[in-house]
Structure formats: C-alpha cells, structure tokens
Amino acid sequence: MIRVRAPFLPALLVVLAVVAALPLAVNNNSLREELFLMFMLITLASSINIIMGYTGYVSFGHIVFFGLGGYFAFYLMQNFNAHFLVAALAGAIPASAIALVIGVPILRLRGAYFALATIGINEAMRTAINNFEPFGGAVGMFFNFSVYDTYGGARNAALLAYGVMVVVALATVTTSYLIRRSKFGLSLMAIREDQDVAMVVGIDPARAKVVAYVISSFFPALAGATFFFKNGIIEPGVAFDLLRSIESLVMCVLGGTGTVAGPIVGAALYEWLRGFLITTPALANFQLFLAGLLLLVVVLFVTAGLVGWLRNRYPVLRAYIQ
Amino acid sequence: MSVDALVPSAIDGLMLGFVYGLAAMGLTLIFGVMRVINLSHGPVIALGMFVVYVLFTGAGVNPYLGLIAAAGLGILFGVAIYFVAVDRIINAPELTTLLATYSVNLMIVGVATSVFTTTPRAVDISLGSVGGSGVTILGTHAVAVAIAIAGAALLYAILFRTRIGKSIRAVANNRAAAELMGIDSRRVLALSFGIGTSLAMTSGALLSTLFSFTPLSGATYEVKSFVIVVLGGLGNPTGALVGGIVLGLLEGVSTVFIPVSWVPVLEYVIFIAILLVRPTGLLGARA
Amino acid sequence: MILQVDAVTVRFGGLVACDAATFAVEEGEILGLIGPNGAGKTTLFNAINGVHRPRSGRIVFRREEITGLRPFQVARRGVARAYQVVRPLNDLSVIANVTVGACFGRENLSLGAARTVAEEVLASLGLADKAEVPAGKLNVAQKKRLELGRALAARPALLLADEVLAGLNPQEVSAMLAVFRSLRERGVTVIMIEHLMHAVMNVCDRVVVLDYGKKIAEGSPQVVSSDPKVVEAYLGDPKAAQRFLEEAT
CATH class of the missing domain: 3.40.50.300 (P-loop containing nucleotide triphosphate hydrolases)
Incomplete structure (x- = not known):
C-alpha cells in the first residue's frame, strides 16, 4: 500500500543472491546443502504467506502441492527421459490445475473448516498415491544414476538443482512482493479483514481467493520437482509430510505473516535453530521440545512475528521493510 | 477376504469404533466449548498409552487401574495445557490457537521420543476370548467397549446432571452471557480442556491394551478423531460417539471389499466430502 | 429516475x-x-x-x-454502502481502507489513481492526519467518517x-x-x-x-x-x- 520509498525488493534480492553465491565462492558443499534446504523453505513459507498472510486462509496441508509437483516431474523424468527443467514446469502446471479444481469448493469454507479440509486433502492424496502403482505405490520411485548423465553427472545435477532452487525462491519472493503492492493484493487483504465488506465494495472474493490459491500452489510444486530431482528418490511419506507443512506455517508466523520479509526471516531463523539444536549434543534429543517452546513463546508474546514486531515498534522501518 | 468375513470384521470395527469415539469426544468437547481445534490431541492419546505402559512394566500395575490413573492425570494435564498455552490467546483468531496447541504437540512428542525412543512398545495383557462358530470376541476388546461406554456415560452425567456441567454448557453456548450470570469462564474453560484431555488419554490407555505403540502413534488416532468429529458435527459429543462407531464399522466392513491400504483414502474422501456438503456434520454441530 | x-x-x-x-x-x-x-x-x-x-x-x-x-x-x-455498525478493515491503514473503496467500485481505478482519490476523500472528512494509522485504532466518530469515506471514494x-x-x-x-x-x-x-x-x-x-x-x-x-x-x-x-x-x- 505504501508508495515505494525505498528499493526494498532489489535490496532483498541482492542479499539473497549474495547468500546463495557464498557456498559456490568458498566451494563448501555442506553449506550449499544447508542453503538448498533454506531456499526451499523460503519458497514454501513465502507461498503459504500469499494465501494465509495476505488472504487470511490457513492452508495447513499446503505441502500437497510440493508433493504433487515432485511426483509429476519425477514421473516425467523417469518414464519419458524429460529434461529436468521441462519436467519441473510440466509438473508444476498440473499441480496448480489441481489447486484450481480443489480451490473452488474448499475456499468457500471459512476458518477452521478450511484448515481441516486442507489437511484432509493432503492426507487423501498421500494415501491415494500410496496405492497408485504408476507412481510406485508405497515404495515410491527412484532414479537410475544414468539419469544424471544428461546433466554431466550427479555432482553437476546437484549444482543445477541448487541454482534452480535459488531462482524459484527469488521468483516466489518477487511474486509475493508484487502481489502485496498491487491492487490484487489489496483485494486479498480486504477479504482477509472482512469478506462481506470486500464484496460490497466491488471485490469478487471467490475469484480473488482462487487466484491467490493457485499462485501459492505453483512455487511449492516447482520446489518439490527440484527437491526430488536432486534427491533421486520420491515416496509418499516424504512428499506429503504434514509436519513439513506445519513447519512452513511456523516459519511464516515466526517472521511475521502478511509481510514480504517475514517468511524469509522465519525460514532462515528456524533452519538455523534446528541446525544448532541437532549439532549440540546436550540438546539433540530435545530438539522438538525446544522448537515447540520457541513457537509457543512467539505465538503468545510476539503475535505479529519478528518483522511485524519491528514494524510496529519502529514505524520508521515501515518504509524500508515490507 | 470374503463376505463370510463380513460379520467378524464388522464386530471388530464396531468395537474399535467405541474407543475412537471416546477420543473424538474429547476433541469435540474442547472445540464445542472454546472453538479451539486441539492439535495436541494425538500426543495426548499417546501419553495415555505410556501412562499405562510405565505403570504396568515398572510397577506391575494392572492396565485397567493404570487407565484410571491416566484419566486422572489427563484432567490435571489438560488444565495445565490450558493455562500455559491457550488461556492468553483464547480470543485470538483460529491460526493462533492452532499453532499454540501444535507447539504443545511438538513439546510432548519431543520429550516422549527422547525418553521412550520410537521403538514399538506393547502392554502384554490377555483376557481370553469368548464365542465360536467363526465369531470370536477378545476379552480385551469387550472390556474396551465397556469402558468406552462408561466413559461416555460419565461425560453425559457430568454435562447434564451436575452444576459444573451446566456451567460448561452455558459457557459453550454464550461465554459473555455466562460471565454475566456470574460464571467464572476461565475456570470452566480450563476444566473443559482437562476433561477433553482426560477423554483422549483414557482412549489412549484403552488402545494400549489392543495394539503396540510408539510416542508417534497418537498422530494416526488424531486424524481419525478429526474425521469422526466432522462426521458427527464439530462440537457435538453425541455425534462424536456415533461418528466413532460409524468410522469403526466402515473400517471393519470396507476391508472385506477393498484392500486395507485403500481404507484411509476412503476415510479422507468422506471427510472432505462432509466438510464440503454438510460442514455441520451428519448430526449437526453442537448438541 | x-x-x-x-x-x-x-x-x-x-x-x-x-x-x-x-x-x-x-x-x-x-x-x-x-x-x-x-x-x-x-x-x-x-x-x-x-x-x-x-x-x-x-x-x-x-x-x-x-x-x-x-x-x-x-x-x-x-452503488456504495456505509454500514450502520462500522466495519473498518482493522489491520489496514486508514488510507488503505479508503483506497479499497476507490479501487474496486464503479471507477475501477488503478492503485495510484485510487490513492489520490482516497487522499482527497480523507482531506474532505478531516482524516488526512490519520492516513497511516491502522483503522482499528480510530475512535468511534473517526470510524464512522472512515465508513462513509470508503463508500464515497467509490464515487458512487x-x-x-x-x-x-x-x-x-x-x-x-x-x-x-x-x-x-x-x-x-x-x-x-x-x-x-x-x-x-x-x-x-x-x-x-x-x-x-x-x-x-x-x-x-x-x-x-x-x-x-x-x-x-x-x-x-x-x-x-x-x-x-x-x-x-x-x-x-
């Protein structure tokens, strides 16, 4: 809403690009692996933010699009030798088409009912694919190593996957920013605040919500395609992992829902914290406990999330941090 | 499986249904009274299992005595969860309470997995069996049904025959009005959370006598509870019991006609369909 | 007519x-x-x-x-409507509330043009100094004016x-x-x-x-x-x- 007074988006993209280049510059593979995961989480959290933060619809089972994109792309690569880049796009498009089909009915539900329905859809999809033999059923699918030959071996394939994941994350963040600053974004936020009022001022809520849902499904589908391409294996439990879904919600809330920077800050912080907990022997076993405690503290005391809190505490920052 | 298996499968399913229903009553009670979807429901069910397990293996306590301990601890634990995680945000939007109870979920699972690991455990108990001519009923199943019915009856007695129950129903109906009538709504909400948690733990205690389990087992039953609660109408305890029986029967009977691995697909499809077509549940929301 | x-x-x-x-x-x-x-x-x-x-x-x-x-x-x-019970979009700023009215009503203005209209409307209602305040923080009389402002911004x-x-x-x-x-x-x-x-x-x-x-x-x-x-x-x-x-x- 606020007119551009600071080059927020370019600055943000530059920071992310510099971080992304870091492991390549110092040739550190384990750092690259960590950042691969972080950019994936930024994609997931920023996508959820579009439907949850801007529109006010809590999509608990959003990971379903990550899984679908992963499965479609994997299937194309394994059975038709499709190039990864082609397969990723060709996998994400049907995933978003499914979002369109299920979005129309379930976005009529409000509040808790919508949240429950999204959980149901993810679980239905997971258990159905468990039985779907073309996708390998409960065992899933895995690549022959020869698949990676097209890309110059597994090492180069991993590099390609990393590059694509970074680009997907940057595209998600850019889209999130553009939506927030657009008329469309304003209509989403009006729906979030009061759907009846939105309708009376001339917004068609049903349409706006479905468009937001479809957009927010596209990037997780791309991320899923990329993740499982690099992984070489895909199975239902990993592809449709409800825990990962809820974790991306947590990241959103941690950083601040409804802001562009919030999900990024939340994803980075959450991943850093998890890494810290796992590698500290005394805390390794209590990893989940501490993650829960942290979440509770944020939910109870920092409702707006870190970015939201900063923006409220120092209104000057509103012009600089979106 | 053949159609000959229909009757025994139906009976097995029906019996499990009562136990599912008991857990779902806990979830639906909490939603009905305070509009909170309790995402710590699953781990709480698992806790019920482990209370029985620890007492049984550690001190040789009979599992059914352990069950009473689990029910009592459930009340205390539920009240504690309410004051730590829910009280402060009781009027906040849904996402907030979902995340707060989910954080409790993470904490319980975190502690339980580091204490008990994820090795499957079992409470070894046998009460023989009765029957013949193709239909056999295990003693543990029969007792589980009896206890589940007793638990449901107790909940009804509390809700409809006591002062406390009256205030719970008043707060569920209209919290602001109940407060004007002099009801301390915080205490009522905390107690309702306690009763809901106790029902979940009792159900977990029963399940521990039937199947093996890990700290993560609660998740399966949590999702079943969601399906049941939506079947029976969010916030409607009678609906939850009926929904539990329907789901149990469905699980039992459907295995005769479709492979076991398709049963959950069927459950989730029904779940989504009911949400879309009749979100108040088959029996209507909130009795 | x-x-x-x-x-x-x-x-x-x-x-x-x-x-x-x-x-x-x-x-x-x-x-x-x-x-x-x-x-x-x-x-x-x-x-x-x-x-x-x-x-x-x-x-x-x-x-x-x-x-x-x-x-x-x-x-x-x-056709624009001002409600009897005010319904501001609480978490959005006052100017965003009025811009919503200008954006999606009869004129279907772009965001920039809608904002200009919103500024005029706020000035005419004496709310210009509150433009960046979240609407939920206004007092009742201000909310009433905001409610009218959102309707007027649509130039109905x-x-x-x-x-x-x-x-x-x-x-x-x-x-x-x-x-x-x-x-x-x-x-x-x-x-x-x-x-x-x-x-x-x-x-x-x-x-x-x-x-x-x-x-x-x-x-x-x-x-x-x-x-x-x-x-x-x-x-x-x-x-x-x-x-x-x-x-x-």
Missing part, C-alpha cells in the same frame, strides 16, 4: 422483513428512509445491494434490472447510508450533515436511513416511511411528519414516538 424499487418482498423463513415495498428515487435527491425499529429498512438496503435476494419484485438501477445480482456486481454499477452514483449519524455528538452530526449537503451539490443520489428526525428534516428532499416492511407514507419531510399514519406507526414504540414528535416540530 435513478432507482426504482418495485414491489420488493424479502422473507426470512416465516418473517416478512420487506413486504411489497415500492418507491422511486430521483437523480440527485437525498431520500430519507425512516420507520420504527424492525421496519425493514436495513433489509431493504440489503436487497438493493445484493446481500439478500428478494423473494419477489424488481429493482431497477439506471434502467438496468439489478435484482438478484451479487453485491460486488451491484457495487461495480455505482447512489449512496446507501445506514444510520451514519448514530452515536455522534451534535458537533459531529452537523459536520456530517455538511458532508451530505456537499454530496447533493456534486449530484450524488443518497438514500439515508436515519433515526435523528431533525437531521432528516434538515437535509432530505423527500421521505419514505416503512412500517412492518410496508411503505406507509411518502412525501416531503414536513408532510410526512404530520401524517397521522406515521405518528401512529411510531406510537408502537413510545420512546421513538416522543422523540419523533419533539424533533419534527
């Missing part, structure tokens, strides 16, 4: 909230819609802007039938104003009345539901009186206020009748 309400009936189960209500609104006039509580005034607004679908009857806006259109379709044809051809004066102090009321007079100068047609009779006498060109969902009188404020049927209707509600008689004279 900008709006024609023709035998519109709205039912909720067995209750007839609006019973064959018929009246017309001329271009540029300010029409008062009055009647005791429960007379069906707000229901009639809901029928006009598409929130409730009438059981029977026709609503014609600018020679086009709009009966049964969805609220956003009616809004896009130039027809404004449905539902008790926008209720709960305001006398100074605030006369400030609002000035706003309505300026609307008339700009040629905006207004239907206002109002209980403050002196306000109605002051700004309305014509008055329609509803009772139990039926139109029982229509005419200039002076004529209507001396109509025995109207006084009788208000007598069912002694307090309102007393107020009505005091304020009308």
Whole structure:
C-alpha cells in the first residue's frame, strides 16, 4: 500500500543472491546443502504467506502441492527421459490445475473448516498415491544414476538443482512482493479483514481467493520437482509430510505473516535453530521440545512475528521493510 | 477376504469404533466449548498409552487401574495445557490457537521420543476370548467397549446432571452471557480442556491394551478423531460417539471389499466430502 | 429516475422483513428512509445491494434490472454502502481502507489513481492526519467518517447510508450533515436511513416511511411528519414516538 520509498525488493534480492553465491565462492558443499534446504523453505513459507498472510486462509496441508509437483516431474523424468527443467514446469502446471479444481469448493469454507479440509486433502492424496502403482505405490520411485548423465553427472545435477532452487525462491519472493503492492493484493487483504465488506465494495472474493490459491500452489510444486530431482528418490511419506507443512506455517508466523520479509526471516531463523539444536549434543534429543517452546513463546508474546514486531515498534522501518 | 468375513470384521470395527469415539469426544468437547481445534490431541492419546505402559512394566500395575490413573492425570494435564498455552490467546483468531496447541504437540512428542525412543512398545495383557462358530470376541476388546461406554456415560452425567456441567454448557453456548450470570469462564474453560484431555488419554490407555505403540502413534488416532468429529458435527459429543462407531464399522466392513491400504483414502474422501456438503456434520454441530 | 424499487418482498423463513415495498428515487435527491425499529429498512438496503435476494419484485438501477445480482456486481454499477455498525478493515491503514473503496467500485481505478482519490476523500472528512494509522485504532466518530469515506471514494452514483449519524455528538452530526449537503451539490443520489428526525428534516428532499416492511407514507419531510399514519406507526414504540414528535416540530 505504501508508495515505494525505498528499493526494498532489489535490496532483498541482492542479499539473497549474495547468500546463495557464498557456498559456490568458498566451494563448501555442506553449506550449499544447508542453503538448498533454506531456499526451499523460503519458497514454501513465502507461498503459504500469499494465501494465509495476505488472504487470511490457513492452508495447513499446503505441502500437497510440493508433493504433487515432485511426483509429476519425477514421473516425467523417469518414464519419458524429460529434461529436468521441462519436467519441473510440466509438473508444476498440473499441480496448480489441481489447486484450481480443489480451490473452488474448499475456499468457500471459512476458518477452521478450511484448515481441516486442507489437511484432509493432503492426507487423501498421500494415501491415494500410496496405492497408485504408476507412481510406485508405497515404495515410491527412484532414479537410475544414468539419469544424471544428461546433466554431466550427479555432482553437476546437484549444482543445477541448487541454482534452480535459488531462482524459484527469488521468483516466489518477487511474486509475493508484487502481489502485496498491487491492487490484487489489496483485494486479498480486504477479504482477509472482512469478506462481506470486500464484496460490497466491488471485490469478487471467490475469484480473488482462487487466484491467490493457485499462485501459492505453483512455487511449492516447482520446489518439490527440484527437491526430488536432486534427491533421486520420491515416496509418499516424504512428499506429503504434514509436519513439513506445519513447519512452513511456523516459519511464516515466526517472521511475521502478511509481510514480504517475514517468511524469509522465519525460514532462515528456524533452519538455523534446528541446525544448532541437532549439532549440540546436550540438546539433540530435545530438539522438538525446544522448537515447540520457541513457537509457543512467539505465538503468545510476539503475535505479529519478528518483522511485524519491528514494524510496529519502529514505524520508521515501515518504509524500508515490507 | 470374503463376505463370510463380513460379520467378524464388522464386530471388530464396531468395537474399535467405541474407543475412537471416546477420543473424538474429547476433541469435540474442547472445540464445542472454546472453538479451539486441539492439535495436541494425538500426543495426548499417546501419553495415555505410556501412562499405562510405565505403570504396568515398572510397577506391575494392572492396565485397567493404570487407565484410571491416566484419566486422572489427563484432567490435571489438560488444565495445565490450558493455562500455559491457550488461556492468553483464547480470543485470538483460529491460526493462533492452532499453532499454540501444535507447539504443545511438538513439546510432548519431543520429550516422549527422547525418553521412550520410537521403538514399538506393547502392554502384554490377555483376557481370553469368548464365542465360536467363526465369531470370536477378545476379552480385551469387550472390556474396551465397556469402558468406552462408561466413559461416555460419565461425560453425559457430568454435562447434564451436575452444576459444573451446566456451567460448561452455558459457557459453550454464550461465554459473555455466562460471565454475566456470574460464571467464572476461565475456570470452566480450563476444566473443559482437562476433561477433553482426560477423554483422549483414557482412549489412549484403552488402545494400549489392543495394539503396540510408539510416542508417534497418537498422530494416526488424531486424524481419525478429526474425521469422526466432522462426521458427527464439530462440537457435538453425541455425534462424536456415533461418528466413532460409524468410522469403526466402515473400517471393519470396507476391508472385506477393498484392500486395507485403500481404507484411509476412503476415510479422507468422506471427510472432505462432509466438510464440503454438510460442514455441520451428519448430526449437526453442537448438541 | 435513478432507482426504482418495485414491489420488493424479502422473507426470512416465516418473517416478512420487506413486504411489497415500492418507491422511486430521483437523480440527485437525498431520500430519507425512516420507520420504527424492525421496519425493514436495513433489509431493504440489503436487497438493493445484493446481500439478500428478494423473494419477489424488481429493482431497477439506471434502467438496468439489478435484482438478484451479487453485491460486488451491484457495487461495480455505482452503488456504495456505509454500514450502520462500522466495519473498518482493522489491520489496514486508514488510507488503505479508503483506497479499497476507490479501487474496486464503479471507477475501477488503478492503485495510484485510487490513492489520490482516497487522499482527497480523507482531506474532505478531516482524516488526512490519520492516513497511516491502522483503522482499528480510530475512535468511534473517526470510524464512522472512515465508513462513509470508503463508500464515497467509490464515487458512487447512489449512496446507501445506514444510520451514519448514530452515536455522534451534535458537533459531529452537523459536520456530517455538511458532508451530505456537499454530496447533493456534486449530484450524488443518497438514500439515508436515519433515526435523528431533525437531521432528516434538515437535509432530505423527500421521505419514505416503512412500517412492518410496508411503505406507509411518502412525501416531503414536513408532510410526512404530520401524517397521522406515521405518528401512529411510531406510537408502537413510545420512546421513538416522543422523540419523533419533539424533533419534527
């Protein structure tokens, strides 16, 4: 809403690009692996933010699009030798088409009912694919190593996957920013605040919500395609992992829902914290406990999330941090 | 499986249904009274299992005595969860309470997995069996049904025959009005959370006598509870019991006609369909 | 004639909230819609802007039938609404609230143009200094002005104003009345539901009186206020009748 007074988006993209280049510059593979995961989480959290933060619809089972994109792309690569880049796009498009089909009915539900329905859809999809033999059923699918030959071996394939994941994350963040600053974004936020009022001022809520849902499904589908391409294996439990879904919600809330920077800050912080907990022997076993405690503290005391809190505490920052 | 298996499968399913229903009553009670979807429901069910397990293996306590301990601890634990995680945000939007109870979920699972690991455990108990001519009923199943019915009856007695129950129903109906009538709504909400948690733990205690389990087992039953609660109408305890029986029967009977691995697909499809077509549940929301 | 309400009936189960209500609104006039509580005034607004679908009857806006259109379709044809109970979009800034009105209504403006309109509207309502404040933080009188501002920003051809004066102090009321007079100068047609009779006498060109969902009188404020049927209707509600008689004279 606020007119551009600071080059927020370019600055943000530059920071992310510099971080992304870091492991390549110092040739550190384990750092690259960590950042691969972080950019994936930024994609997931920023996508959820579009439907949850801007529109006010809590999509608990959003990971379903990550899984679908992963499965479609994997299937194309394994059975038709499709190039990864082609397969990723060709996998994400049907995933978003499914979002369109299920979005129309379930976005009529409000509040808790919508949240429950999204959980149901993810679980239905997971258990159905468990039985779907073309996708390998409960065992899933895995690549022959020869698949990676097209890309110059597994090492180069991993590099390609990393590059694509970074680009997907940057595209998600850019889209999130553009939506927030657009008329469309304003209509989403009006729906979030009061759907009846939105309708009376001339917004068609049903349409706006479905468009937001479809957009927010596209990037997780791309991320899923990329993740499982690099992984070489895909199975239902990993592809449709409800825990990962809820974790991306947590990241959103941690950083601040409804802001562009919030999900990024939340994803980075959450991943850093998890890494810290796992590698500290005394805390390794209590990893989940501490993650829960942290979440509770944020939910109870920092409702707006870190970015939201900063923006409220120092209104000057509103012009600089979106 | 053949159609000959229909009757025994139906009976097995029906019996499990009562136990599912008991857990779902806990979830639906909490939603009905305070509009909170309790995402710590699953781990709480698992806790019920482990209370029985620890007492049984550690001190040789009979599992059914352990069950009473689990029910009592459930009340205390539920009240504690309410004051730590829910009280402060009781009027906040849904996402907030979902995340707060989910954080409790993470904490319980975190502690339980580091204490008990994820090795499957079992409470070894046998009460023989009765029957013949193709239909056999295990003693543990029969007792589980009896206890589940007793638990449901107790909940009804509390809700409809006591002062406390009256205030719970008043707060569920209209919290602001109940407060004007002099009801301390915080205490009522905390107690309702306690009763809901106790029902979940009792159900977990029963399940521990039937199947093996890990700290993560609660998740399966949590999702079943969601399906049941939506079947029976969010916030409607009678609906939850009926929904539990329907789901149990469905699980039992459907295995005769479709492979076991398709049963959950069927459950989730029904779940989504009911949400879309009749979100108040088959029996209507909130009795 | 900008709006024609023709035998519109709205039912909720067995209750007839609006019973064959018929009246017309001329271009540029300010029409008062009055009647005791429960007379069906707000229901009639809901029928006009598409929130409730009438059981029977026709609503014609600018020679086009709009009966049964969805609220956003009616809004896009130039009908704006200010609610009786204010409904600000709490977490959005004051200027964003008004921009929403300008963006999606009749004019379908771009974000930038809508913001310019919103700034003008806020200035005219004396809310310019609150532009960046979250709407939820305004006081009641400011929220009332914001509610009107959101409707006005759409530059409507027809404004449905539902008790926008209720709960305001006398100074605030006369400030609002000035706003309505300026609307008339700009040629905006207004239907206002109002209980403050002196306000109605002051700004309305014509008055329609509803009772139990039926139109029982229509005419200039002076004529209507001396109509025995109207006084009788208000007598069912002694307090309102007393107020009505005091304020009308």
